[in-house]
Every structure is written in C-alpha cells, then in structure tokens.
Amino acid sequence: MQAAVKNYLRSVKTGPAEAGRCLQLLPRFLSSRASASQDVADVAIVGGGMVGAALAALLSSNPLTASMRIVLLDQKPQASEWHPAPSPELRVSTVTPASIRAMQKAGAWEAIENHSAPVTTMQVWDASGSGCIRWHAQDAGVEHMGVVAENSLLQASLLAAMAPQAQAGCSEALSSVATTSPTASTSTQHAGSSAAGASGGGGVQCIWPATIKGLHLPPFDMSSVQMPGPPTGSNHRSHDSNEGAAVQGNQLATIVFEDDTELKARLVVAADGGASQIRQLAGFRTFGWKYNQRAVVATVQLEGGPTSTAWQRFLPTGPLALLPVRDDLANIVWSTTPEAARALEQLSPSAFAAAANKALQDLVPSSGSDHPPSLSWLSALQGSSASLAKAASSLYPGLPESSQYQPPPIVQSWVGDQPKSFPLQLRHSGRYVRPRLALIGDAAHSVHPLAGQGVNLGFGDAEALADTLVWGRSCGVDPGDLLALQDLYEKPRQAANLAMTAALDGLFRTFGIQAAPFAAARNLGLNLLNAAAPLRTSVMRIAMGL
Structure with missing residues (x-):
C-alpha cells in the first residue's frame, strides 16, 4: 500500500491525467498483490x-x-x-525514423546501423502514364528517410x-x-x-x-x-x-x-x-x-554501383519496388498475380532481370511465357497521360531537376537464393x-x-x-x-x-483502376503533388512517422 501511494504521489508530478490514471487503477494494484x-x-x-x-x-x-x-x-x-x-537474404524491411528511435531505446540500433542501407531518395511513378513523384530526405531536414535492413x-x-x-x-x-x-x-x-x-x-x-x-x-x-x-x-x-x-x-x-x-x-x-x-x-x-496477389522477393545486382534511392512503380497488376540493400545489390518486392508470381519464381537470373527491366523501364512490359501478362492495352493511355502531366508541369516551371523523373538502374540478374513469393492479404x-x-x-x-x-x-x-x-x-x-x-x-x-x-488499401485500389479517364487523373495528381513541395514533404514526414 505504501509503495502504491508513493508511486501515485510521484505520478502527480507528471500531470493530472497521469495521476488520475494511477488513482483510478490503485484498487487493481491492491487486489493484484494476491496473485503475486x-x-x-x-x-x-x-x-x-x-x-x-x-x-x-x-x-x-x-x-x-x-x-x-x-x-x-x-x-x-x-x-x-x-x-x-555473401548475398543478402530475400526478406528485408524498410525501417522508418520512428522505428529507429524505438530501436535506439532498446539498445539495438548501433548493430543495425552498420549493416543497413540508408534511403535518401524515393521515386514513385505510374506505369500507365508519366505521373511521377520524388521525395528527398533533405527536404524534411533529416539525413535519410529510413534504412533497409535484412529481417534476420x-x-x-x-x-x-x-x-x-x-x-x-x-x-x-x-x-x-x-x-x-x-x-x-x-x-x-x-x-x-x-x-x-x-x-x-x-x-x-x-x-x-x-x-x-x-x-x-x-x-x-x-x-x-x-x-x-x-x-x-x-x-x-x-x-x-x-x-x-x-x-x-x-x-x-x-x-x-x-x-x-x-x-x-x-x-x-x-x-x-x-x-x-x-x-x-x-x-x-x-x-x-485476400488481394489475389503474391509478392515476389528477390535479391538482384544492379548496374552502376551502389544507390541510396528506393524505386517503386505501380503496374496494373501491382507495385514493383526496388530497394537498396548493400553495395550494388538491391531487393525486389514485386506484387503481381499468382500466375505471374509462379512464373517469375522459375526464371533464370538473366530472364528475371529482363522481366524486371521491362516492368521498370518500359511503359508496357512485353507479353510472353517468361514475363507478366501483357499490358499492351495500356498503350492508348500514353498520349493523354503525358499531355496532362505536361500541362501540370507547366504550372510549376521552376521544378528542380532533382524532383523530375529519373530512370531506374538496370537489373543485371538475381543473385543468392532463388526468387520466392508469398500471398498478400x-x-x-x-x-x-x-x-x-x-x-x-x-x-x-x-x-x-x-x-x-x-x-x-x-x-x-x-x-x-x-x-x-x-x-x-x-x-x-x-x-x-x-x-x-x-x-x-x-x-x-x-x-x-x-x-x-x-x-494503403485505398492506394492499392486507386492504382489498380486502369480506366483511361481515371488513370489520366491519377497521373495528373501525382505530378501536381510532386510540384507542390510543402505538401509533398508533409506526406513524406507522415510516412516516416515524424
């Protein structure tokens, strides 16, 4: 009883709300001693x-x-x-600054920091047009937007x-x-x-x-x-x-x-x-x-050396993310249909790289047994989306080059473990x-x-x-x-x-709609958000938990 009262009095110093909680729960403390x-x-x-x-x-x-x-x-x-x-494991996580603070409290951050890859820039763009947004950690006044680390x-x-x-x-x-x-x-x-x-x-x-x-x-x-x-x-x-x-x-x-x-x-x-x-x-x-999707994960080697940029492209079948992990190695998380996922899992290192490059670089990846389902029906959207994006860019003529679309790195092959997939829900x-x-x-x-x-x-x-x-x-x-x-x-x-x-569910469904007017509006929205620096930075800070 004396200890409980002493703790209650100490809680008063933290404010009435905390003191009220302690006082409210004091009877529970007294009764809980019986089960000690x-x-x-x-x-x-x-x-x-x-x-x-x-x-x-x-x-x-x-x-x-x-x-x-x-x-x-x-x-x-x-x-x-x-x-x-020698090669990173297939399962990695992007750890935000908010999570990093928790790991610092737990005393685990120092060991993680030395073996993780910082993300200073992130580019997100739409496969059905030229809508693109780029985030930079420096815009939020932080060193990085988070780090990518192996789960193990x-x-x-x-x-x-x-x-x-x-x-x-x-x-x-x-x-x-x-x-x-x-x-x-x-x-x-x-x-x-x-x-x-x-x-x-x-x-x-x-x-x-x-x-x-x-x-x-x-x-x-x-x-x-x-x-x-x-x-x-x-x-x-x-x-x-x-x-x-x-x-x-x-x-x-x-x-x-x-x-x-x-x-x-x-x-x-x-x-x-x-x-x-x-x-x-x-x-x-x-x-x-269930989303009727599987996420294919693979470790890939990139052309051009190390990068601190995370890339994510929204395809009609789901998003494809390319995350820096170590040196010139990156992790792919490719959400797609179960049929396409099973096909991607079986590809050779070079064939997988070809499929990934088409999905990242081309407006519409080619069809074929070694690639995801054909997206050629989206080609009609290219003109309208591009013109809308151009009109949006003209509203902000001072958009710096660092905020404009940059081509992603070339994937050379998968390395280490064979690509695997898991269901999404x-x-x-x-x-x-x-x-x-x-x-x-x-x-x-x-x-x-x-x-x-x-x-x-x-x-x-x-x-x-x-x-x-x-x-x-x-x-x-x-x-x-x-x-x-x-x-x-x-x-x-x-x-x-x-x-x-x-x-997240709303974002997934928004990018899953491929009707021409909706896709055009979505691309316009991406470009407008990219041009509105304060709003773009606010969105980034929310995602980082700041």
Missing part, C-alpha cells in the same frame, strides 16, 4: 520474431521493467548472432540487445521456475531446455522450441464491445468470436504446451504473426480480405486486448507491403505496449489490467493502424 508469485511470468511474449524481440528488448532495457519476469517463446530456436552472408539482422540485433541476465536466460532456453506441470509437483522442462538459468528474479527467459496447444484466459464477454469498422472494401468478411461471462477475480493466463506443461503469466502478448495461434485461441474476431483484429492478453504486430494487423509499413506498425505496437507496461510498473498496476491496456495501448494503436491500413 515467483512462479508466474509477468509478461509471456509468444513469437520471437522482429516485433516480439523488440518488445522484449524494450522491456529489458528500461530500468522500471528490467526486473520483470519476461518469457519469450517461439516454435523455432532464434539466433541472437548475425553475420553477413533486425531480429538478431534486438535479441542481442536484451540485458545480460536476459542473454543468460535465452542461452539456457527455459527457466524451470516459470513452468509447472499439472500432473506433478516438480517443474517440467521442454526439449533442449536447461534449468541452470532458473531464478526467481527478473530478466528475459526464452523457451524455444516450444509448441503451444492451449491458452486459458479469464472469462470475458467480447460480444458487448463494438468492433471498429473495416476499411472501405467490398470483400469484407467477419469471423466469429467466443463469448464468456464478465471478468472474474484475478485469474492469471495459462499457456499449455504440447507436453501438458503450463506457464502462468500476468500478461500474454501475441506476436506470432498473421496466422496467430494465440489470437485464434483467444477467439478474437478479425476482418479483411489485409487482416485486422477487431480488438487488440482482453484481460491478460494483448496482440501486437501481424497478430493484430496485416497490410499490403506496397509502402513497407507492415513491420513499422508492429514496432509502433511494441513501443506503445512497452510504454504502457513501464507506466503500469511506476503506478503498481498489474501488467494484464484491461483498463490500462485499453486506454494506453489499444485505443491509440488501433487508431493509427486502422488509418494506415485504410490508406
């Missing part, structure tokens, strides 16, 4: 990927939450060491950034104190685990490989809570949820593993991806649709939290990769949830308290994520 136990994890993070690792690193690096007992689980062993391969580098750096006691816990795989068996009084270890790292103190302890078969949460009626509406779209689908009674008592969450071992936690965090098992076990409803959870549970990253929302915002939304979730738990720690609030999770995490993150989801 050394055999309970404060936070159990399911999913050791980039977003789950970011949350663990943020919690372990903050003095207020470093003493919390954090458990990180994944189906596969995860590496905290990273060494550059991001993940390993975040895992390595965890506090020393966390590293010890991860190297030992599992603290036996954190788990209990329902059929025995002694602790049960998972495959590959060791009890050598067991302790009653704080830090991050890792369980991998770990297969989860069940999740028990306090009863909660989600049917009485209105679910946010989906972005505009005709393919909306909703999934049923389970319904329970009102929240009862101070029950903890219980994760059940395949060998019937159990892990009790005050808060379970689902960071296990778009097909989240934890989200499904919790009965959360989702809405969304929009999926959003109606809720992010319930008592003892929170969703972050793709478990809460999956978006089209056309602007590279997916992982950045996830990092934003991790930072917001970490800040919520830090605040709760300072006020003596249980990590799984629903009121705190709703007020400080779910509401702001759903607002931000839904806005970005709707914007």
Whole structure:
C-alpha cells in the first residue's frame, strides 16, 4: 500500500491525467498483490520474431521493467548472432525514423546501423502514364528517410540487445521456475531446455522450441464491445468470436504446451504473426480480405554501383519496388498475380532481370511465357497521360531537376537464393486486448507491403505496449489490467493502424483502376503533388512517422 501511494504521489508530478490514471487503477494494484508469485511470468511474449524481440528488448532495457519476469517463446530456436552472408537474404524491411528511435531505446540500433542501407531518395511513378513523384530526405531536414535492413539482422540485433541476465536466460532456453506441470509437483522442462538459468528474479527467459496447444484466459464477454469498422472494401468478411461471462477475480493466463506443461503469466502478448495461434485461441474476431496477389522477393545486382534511392512503380497488376540493400545489390518486392508470381519464381537470373527491366523501364512490359501478362492495352493511355502531366508541369516551371523523373538502374540478374513469393492479404483484429492478453504486430494487423509499413506498425505496437507496461510498473498496476491496456495501448494503436491500413488499401485500389479517364487523373495528381513541395514533404514526414 505504501509503495502504491508513493508511486501515485510521484505520478502527480507528471500531470493530472497521469495521476488520475494511477488513482483510478490503485484498487487493481491492491487486489493484484494476491496473485503475486515467483512462479508466474509477468509478461509471456509468444513469437520471437522482429516485433516480439523488440518488445522484449524494450522491456529489458528500461530500468522500471528490467526486473520483470519476461518469457519469450517461439516454435523455432532464434539466433541472437548475425553475420553477413555473401548475398543478402530475400526478406528485408524498410525501417522508418520512428522505428529507429524505438530501436535506439532498446539498445539495438548501433548493430543495425552498420549493416543497413540508408534511403535518401524515393521515386514513385505510374506505369500507365508519366505521373511521377520524388521525395528527398533533405527536404524534411533529416539525413535519410529510413534504412533497409535484412529481417534476420533486425531480429538478431534486438535479441542481442536484451540485458545480460536476459542473454543468460535465452542461452539456457527455459527457466524451470516459470513452468509447472499439472500432473506433478516438480517443474517440467521442454526439449533442449536447461534449468541452470532458473531464478526467481527478473530478466528475459526464452523457451524455444516450444509448441503451444492451449491458452486459458479469464472469462470475458467480447460480444458487448463494438468492433471498429473495416476499411472501405467490398470483400469484407467477419469471423466469429467466443463469448464468456464478465471478468472474474484475478485469474492469471495459462499457456499449455504440447507436453501438458503450463506457464502462468500476468500478461500474454501475441506476436506470432498473421496466422496467430494465440489470437485464434483467444477467439478474437478479425476482418479483411485476400488481394489475389503474391509478392515476389528477390535479391538482384544492379548496374552502376551502389544507390541510396528506393524505386517503386505501380503496374496494373501491382507495385514493383526496388530497394537498396548493400553495395550494388538491391531487393525486389514485386506484387503481381499468382500466375505471374509462379512464373517469375522459375526464371533464370538473366530472364528475371529482363522481366524486371521491362516492368521498370518500359511503359508496357512485353507479353510472353517468361514475363507478366501483357499490358499492351495500356498503350492508348500514353498520349493523354503525358499531355496532362505536361500541362501540370507547366504550372510549376521552376521544378528542380532533382524532383523530375529519373530512370531506374538496370537489373543485371538475381543473385543468392532463388526468387520466392508469398500471398498478400489485409487482416485486422477487431480488438487488440482482453484481460491478460494483448496482440501486437501481424497478430493484430496485416497490410499490403506496397509502402513497407507492415513491420513499422508492429514496432509502433511494441513501443506503445512497452510504454504502457513501464507506466503500469511506476503506478503498481498489474501488467494484464484491461483498463490500462485499453486506454494506453489499444485505443491509440488501433487508431493509427486502422488509418494506415485504410490508406494503403485505398492506394492499392486507386492504382489498380486502369480506366483511361481515371488513370489520366491519377497521373495528373501525382505530378501536381510532386510540384507542390510543402505538401509533398508533409506526406513524406507522415510516412516516416515524424
């Protein structure tokens, strides 16, 4: 009681709003003490990927939450060491300045910075005309618009950034104190685990490989809570949820593993991806649709040496992005039809380069078995779009050369691993939290990769949830308290994520319309935005999270 009151008085210094929250949650702190136990994890993070690792690193690096007992689980062993391969991996991410700040807080940025490629310029243009827009980091007064880094580098750096006691816990795989068996009084270890790292103190302890078969949460009626509406779209689908009674008592969450071992936690965090098992076990409803597209990813070698420009061209079948990665190597993310994606995956290095160059350089890529479907029917748009763009440019005769269209670099071949593809969809959870549970990253929302915002939304979730738990720690609030999770995490993150989801879906659909009048208007709009420097810079700052 004395500690809770002391924390409340300290919160008064931060302002009435914070003090009010602490005072409102003070009774929950008092009741939560009854469930305090050394055999309970404060936070159990399911999913050791980039977003789950970011949350663990943020919690372990903050003095207020470093003493919390954090458990990180994944189906596969995860590496905290990273060494550059001769060719970059296929999966990379564009990390915005907002996400970079989160990584700096977690202590992971230095390791990432030395092996990432900064993006100082970005060019976006339309395949059905001459509409083009170019962004420059210097216009926003920043060094770069973000960096491109391999996913394995991001993940390993975040895992390595965890506090020393966390590293010890991860190297030992599992603290036996954190788990209990329902059929025995002694602790049960998972495959590959060791009890050598067991302790009653704080830090991050890792369980991998770990297969989860069940999740028990306090009863909660989600049917009485209105679910946010989906972005505009005709393919909306909703999934049923389970319904329970009102929240009862101070029950903890219980994760059940395949060998019937159990892990009790005050808060379970689902960071296990778009097909989240934890989200499904919790009965959360989702809405969304499939795009009937696949994203082809490949590492390619460019002609002309290193570049710091990111390129993205909108084709009728989907966007094609060319991102700098390392030296003269770049990453291609090509969203197209499933049939075209399968064909692109099978191409030789030179044939793939030819297809990519046609898609990037020509107004209409050629047809053929080795290339995407013919776009020759768009050739009639060239004249009207070009004339509209010329008229738009005449309104701004002082447009500098750096803001005018520049031809993209020539792709020479793919290198390293054979190109691969993955399906694209929009999926959003109606809720992010319930008592003892929170969703972050793709478990809460999956978006089209056309602007590279997916992982950045996830990092934003991790930072917001970490800040919520830090605040709760300072006020003596249980990590799984629903009121705190709703007020400080779910509401702001759903607002931000839904806005970005709707914007990306709208952008995808806007560039997918190929009717001549609409395409002409779209190209005109691109050129007008490119000529309006202040507005263009504002759009860039929003995308960077500034």
